[in-house]
Amino acid sequence: MKTVVIGGGVVGLASAYELAVAGCDVTVLEAGQCGAGASHGNAAKVALAESTPVPAPGVLLQGIKWMLRPDSPLSIRPSVAPGYLKFLLRMATHCNARDFAAGLDLHLHLGSDANELFDEYQRQGIDFEMHDRGVLLAFETKERFDEHSASLAAFESAGHVFERLHGDAVRTAEPALSERIRHGLFFPADRQIEPDSLTRALVGKLQELGATVREGVSVNSFVRSGDTVTAVVTSDAEVITADAVVVAAGVPTSGLLAKLGQKVPIYSGKGYSIDYSPAPIELRTSLTLEDARVAVTPLNGTLRLAGTMEFGSRDDNVNGVRVEAIRRSAREAFHSWGEPVGEKAPWAGSRPMTPDGLPVIGRLDIAKNAYVNSGHSMLGLTLAPGSAKVLADVMLDRRPSLSPELLARISPNRF
Ligand SMILES: Cc1cc2nc3c(=O)[nH]c(=O)nc-3n(C[C@H](O)[C@H](O)[C@H](O)COP(=O)(O)OP(=O)(O)OC[C@H]3O[C@@H](n4cnc5c(N)ncnc54)[C@H](O)[C@@H]3O)c2cc1C
Numbered sequence: 001m002k003t004v005v006i007g008g009g010v011v012g013l014a015s016a017y018e019l020a021v022a023g024c025d026v027t028v029l030e031a032g033q034c035g036a037g038a039s040h041g042n043a044a045k046v047a048l049a050e051s052t053p054v055p056a057p058g059v060l061l062q063g064i065k066w067m068l069r070p071d072s073p074l075s076i077r078p079s080v081a082p083g084y085l086k087f088l089l090r091m092a093t094h095c096n097a098r099d100f101a102a103g104l105d106l107h108l109h110l111g112s113d114a115n116e117l118f119d120e121y122q123r124q125g126i127d128f129e130m131h132d133r134g135v136l137l138a139f140e141t142k143e144r145f146d147e148h149s150a151s152l153a154a155f156e157s158a159g160h161v162f163e164r165l166h167g168d169a170v171r172t173a174e175p176a177l178s179e180r181i182r183h184g185l186f187f188p189a190d191r192q193i194e195p196d197s198l199t200r201a202l203v204g205k206l207q208e209l210g211a212t213v214r215e216g217v218s219v220n221s222f223v224r225s226g227d228t229v230t231a232v233v234t235s236d237a238e239v240i241t242a243d244a245v246v247v248a249a250g251v252p253t254s255g256l257l258a259k260l261g262q263k264v265p266i267y268s269g270k271g272y273s274i275d276y277s278p279a280p281i282e283l284r285t286s287l288t289l290e291d292a293r294v295a296v297t298p299l300n301g302t303l304r305l306a307g308t309m310e311f312g313s314r315d316d317n318v319n320g321v322r323v324e325a326i327r328r329s330a331r332e333a334f335h336s337w338g339e340p341v342g343e344k345a346p347w348a349g350s351r352p353m354t355p356d357g358l359p360v361i362g363r364l365d366i367a368k369n370a371y372v373n374s375g376h377s378m379l380g381l382t383l384a385p386g387s388a389k390v391l392a393d394v395m396l397d398r399r400p401s402l403s404p405e406l407l408a409r410i411s412p413n414r415f
Pocket of ligand 1: 009045047272376
């Protein structure tokens, strides 16, 4: 089956890999450089411990309260663009306990074998930087700790092991933390993956498997014959025929699917990261500073800070005030942060967000050979291998690893 995958981010490349291994004749078309979109500067975490969906009770209300705070970790840009307003209103309807629990359950299923799948990638010769340092969720206040702990039962029943830490026990787990951090949850199984090394290695493996990976090729439209897509058309008017098409284009997925006549709301949730090389402090584990909502990830020779969720942005420009808030959170959380040398240029990227906080994986109702794999919001790296498997199950009529009820929850036809 000649399959065109649109988008060479971590999700598109993992999808292409799964399909190539299954014997499909795969071509990846990437508008820019593979791995250079949202996948490039993310927090580098296989964030199993942080699989909660973005629409949580009170989240949008908090965003609205913070609207006038230029350095807040969550921001909703005011805009009257009708699609964006509808997206926010839709998200508001999912900010309740029931949908939050259902979303977490879905993520826990989709990510359940993430570590095993990444191990399998490495066994297959996909060579990338991975660490198993676990993650420490670090809290300043008991209030935030208790709020977060409300979702722990779901993690427990999904088999996740974690440890509750209070007072000095937090510093025993991570000696670099300052007195400001009073509470912690340590999840030992969480991993860290340097995302560029993963996307680079996936491209290499795809080429080894005989797949074609083309960079600088932007898909502009589709050729259809009845309910079948027969080709994609690039911005250079090149027509590339296909038996099946997978749209895995991050935030632009929504615009591409609209050209096929299917509405799938995916909007940007902009975030930032800053790399320090050499790392200013030694860490035993990766962390999330929960009050500031900043991830701190030690990688080979580098420390990465990442954070902020900005709705309504139309570009990947860096907002200096938000970046400074990320730096400040590190200064406050670590006693010997100092004035680090080796800070690299801050990066901004757009997470593909959906109104219900769940990914979009499956076949489109409006075309029998068009599929989508996108909308992974804060968890694209974590969920990429699992999502690729689910997509391949659906495309190749294999026995799906997810139940029909879970598949319906991530279907592109749910909107
Ligand atoms: C600050 C930040 C921190 C994050 N931290 C984590 C984390 O720790 N763990 C985690 O699991 N996730 C994290 N994420 C989320 C994760 O990075 C994303 O969910 C993931 O990268 C999405 O991957 P993707 O392949 O869908 O999109 P992208 O990486 O954006 O890739 C889409 C690709 O499609 C291409 N494309 C677009 N339009 C076209 C077209 N018309 N034709 C051809 N190609 C096209 C783009 O050029 C791009 O390369 C974070 C994100 C951010 C911003």
